[in-house]
Amino acid sequence: MSRISVLGLGAMGAALAATLIRKGHSVTVWNRTPSRAEPLAGAGARIATNPAEAVAASDLTILCVVDYAAAGAVLAEAQEALRGRDLVNLTNGTPREAKKLAAWAEEKGAAYLDGGIMAIPPMIGETGALILYSGSDAVFERHKPSLDALAESRHLGGDAGLAALYDLALLSGMYGLFSGFLHAGALVASSGRRVGDFLPLLQPWLQAMSGTLPDLAGKIDSGKHSDTVVSNLAMQATALENIARASTEQGVAPDFIEPMLRLAALRIADGHGNDDISGVIETIRRKK
Numbered sequence: 001m002s003r004i005s006v007l008g009l010g011a012m013g014a015a016l017a018a019t020l021i022r023k024g025h026s027v028t029v030w031n032r033t034p035s036r037a038e039p040l041a042g043a044g045a046r047i048a049t050n051p052a053e054a055v056a057a058s059d060l061t062i063l064c065v066v067d068y069a070a071a072g073a074v075l076a077e078a079q080e081a082l083r084g085r086d087l088v089n090l091t092n093g094t095p096r097e098a099k100k101l102a103a104w105a106e107e108k109g110a111a112y113l114d115g116g117i118m119a120i121p122p123m124i125g126e127t128g129a130l131i132l133y134s135g136s137d138a139v140f141e142r143h144k145p146s147l148d149a150l151a152e153s154r155h156l157g158g159d160a161g162l163a164a165l166y167d168l169a170l171l172s173g174m175y176g177l178f179s180g181f182l183h184a185g186a187l188v189a190s191s192g193r194r195v196g197d198f199l200p201l202l203q204p205w206l207q208a209m210s211g212t213l214p215d216l217a218g219k220i221d222s223g224k225h226s227d228t229v230v231s232n233l234a235m236q237a238t239a240l241e242n243i244a245r246a247s248t249e250q251g252v253a254p255d256f257i258e259p260m261l262r263l264a265a266l267r268i269a270d271g272h273g274n275d276d277i278s279g280v281i282e283t284i285r286r287k288k
């Protein structure tokens, strides 16, 4: 069992620390607001009085705070202690922020692994939780048994920004689903019906439509948006217009639907009305 320090004891950091304790690790914790460490001390954690003491106490440091500004502030207090240490940062941010922090940590002599948590706090340590990692392969391999205690662990590659990129891509899919659900629910509720009673129709429909994703992904990867098109974009834009018009008629704001309609219209205006809806990706891709 390893010695692990957890810095940041918000809802997620506390769940990470509690799980590591429960699974038999020797855990040191630190939080900016000390009172949040008390329940963990009761469960067997040692409390460090500052970030440097926490980093020095363990073979592995896990950092999980609200954002990268906070992560930078915490690590700045521990920079002397970082030399020769392994650092896993599970704070949510952008790929650029992750790469910048990786470079900073490596300059201080630490080996850096970035992570994206695909779970909510009660899922930590349970089946179904996933944490994506990228950055130091050596840190991942050295600590995989401990990391596996938290969630299924998946290493995406040596580029420290990849975990953040994939995390945000997965969240994009989730928020697309939620915005579609909220709009669909508002339409149904406008008839005085219950949204819960609509779910037996919506869930299988979404499941069926997710079956079209491999075909769309293939078209995106090949750039061939006009191959074997069943429901072309021009037809789908008409459906989107109908949804927007019906929303207004029903007293529902068309705000979730309009961006998709606008992007589809741009693509059609570019002469791609007979292509598949996969081609809309070309209207949002920009050169970096």
Ligand code: FVH
Pocket: 008, 009, 010, 011, 012, 013, 014, 031, 032, 033, 036, 064, 065, 066, 067, 069, 070, 071, 073, 074, 090, 091, 092, 093, 117, 118, 119, 120, 121
């Ligand atoms: N909770 C969730 O459902 C999601 C699931 C997916 C991953 N996220 C990310 O995890 C990071 C931490 O989220 P959290 O849920 O633990 O967040 P809070 O409960 O709000 O706790 C925030 C902690 O950050 C500390 N903190 C804030 N500012 C500073 C600072 N300037 N210096 C040091 N620490 C700071 C805060 O400390 P305190 O307010 O208790 O003193 C908490 O420990 C996050 O990236 C999510 O996106 C969670």
